[in-house]
Amino acid sequence: MKIITKILIILLSINVMASEIAIVPPHDVLDEFLEDEVNFSQIDSLSESIDISKIRYRKYKPKEYIRTDPLIPENFYASLTKNSKLIKLDGNEVFYNERKVYVKAREIYYGGKWSYILSKDGSIKYKTHTKNLTSVQDIIKLRSTIPADKTYPVKTQNHTSDKVLxxxxxxxxxxxxxxxxxxxxxxxxxxxxxxxxxxxxxxxxxxxxxxxxxxxxxxxxxxxxxxxxxxxxxxxxxxxxxxxxxxxxxxxxxxxxxxxxxxxxxxxxxxxxxxxxxxxxxxxxxxxxxxxxxxxxxxxxxxxxxxxxxxxxxxxxxxxxxxxxxxxxxxxxxxxxxxxxxx
CATH class of the missing domain: 2.40.160.20 (Porin)
Known part of the structure; x- marks a missing residue:
């Protein structure tokens, strides 16, 4: 009885293997290419099945990267938000400003997280998060260029000019x-x-x-x-x-x-x-x-x-x-x- 059972198991195994290696109807070659690893033989077979002469390839012209910004970030005027965290570079002392102030600042790196705060003499003494600064450069351009401390005499209604012939x-x-x-x-x-x-x-x-x-x-x-x-x-x-x-x-x-x-x-x-x-x-x-x-x-x-x-x-x-x-x-x-x- 045991012998008959083993023979039946062997016959069933052979039948399963035959069903797994059975030839299936031919399918799209492109699907095979996408499923398998890319190699030269598959590229050749694809070339025989697909008319690549009718395929138009879009040409992309590489753009040369030209840096328009200076190597070092430029100074700019900005308003410092109230209660911004300021770190003193000399000693790493931390404090917070109690009110909004206008300062001259400069990013440490373009688009960086931190920016320097410059003193009146142009030296760097503090740093803060860049998000605490709001640029006012465009607003400054609207200011009058006439010196406020200069006095101009009132123009009179009488004008004279020397004409030479x-x-x-x-x-x-x-x-x-x-x-x-x-x-x-x-x-x-x-x-x-x-x-x-x-x-x-x-x-x-x-x-x-x-x-x-x-x-x-x-x-x-x-x-x-x-x-x-x-x-x-x-x-x-x-x-x-x-x-x-x-x-x-x-x-x-x-x-x-x-x-x-x-x-x-x-x-x-x-x-x-x-x-x-x-x-x-x-x-x-x-x-x-x-x-x-x-x-x-x-x-x-x-x-x-x-x-x-x-x-x-x-x-x-x-x-x-x-x-x-x-x-x-x-x-x-x-x-x-x-x-x-x-x-």
Missing amino acids: PLQTHLLFRNDTSNMSYVGQNLGYSDGNANSNTVSVKLYYESFLPVDFGLVFDYQYGVLNFEDSSESIWNAAYFGPTAKYTFYDRGSFALNTQLAVKKSLFFNASDNGQKISFSTLLWQIGLEALYKTSYGNISLGYENSFIRSSVKSELPGQAPISPEKTTMTQSSFSIGYQFTWNL
Whole structure:
């Protein structure tokens, strides 16, 4: 009987083992991969079963860590909560503040549990829990920056200011050579070449503009020479606006160009005691070189002028040769002295 029982137990054991190793229907390979330990053979089998070419992998760009805070925590103003625990670093004495006070503090470490309390001279004497401190830095920025201990005088209703008008003055002497044929014709001659000297005064206002504007006054005295060796004396005065542009200025040397339009105040020519008057408008353009010294500027220049003239009064018993306006020319060399003064 015992033998039959052992045989039955062996047969039942074999049946159980056969059921445990029986082949089950195939399952998802991914589940097998997730259940077992990762190895290269399983990765290869997964690659055969899954089309990895259709899988998109998200690319992550690593961020470089850059510390924006200083290496040592900065001092800040804060309010210390009432009854906060304070530990004196020298001797580890512990006490509690009886009221809220404003202090200058600094964290021992960024985000640390403890913070230092600084004395008025900036030295570290105490420490407390950081949670006891409330920063007031943003509130301090709202304070007025006007010193409280400084007294400002009351502003009056009357205000004065000194205004300076810088004037640049040119004193010039010119030697002129002119073609005064129109004047000679009205004096009864066929020609008229003139040599004259001119004294000129120019005033320019020195402004922030690249061009200086001003006024000019000329007095001219000359002699008309004719073919028959006779002479006629003439004189004139001009007044008008002028402008100057300095296109080169380096060191003690400068170059400028000038333009002036001058109207005659009078223009008189006399011959044998008879006087004839003209009305003229003079357009003048010139080039001037300046040499700067500590006592003022010395100038040398050349000017060319076009004189538009007409007879204002003729000789007694003689009609004007040409009642129409006629243009005459004049060339000049000048030497001068320039200085600036304030009005």
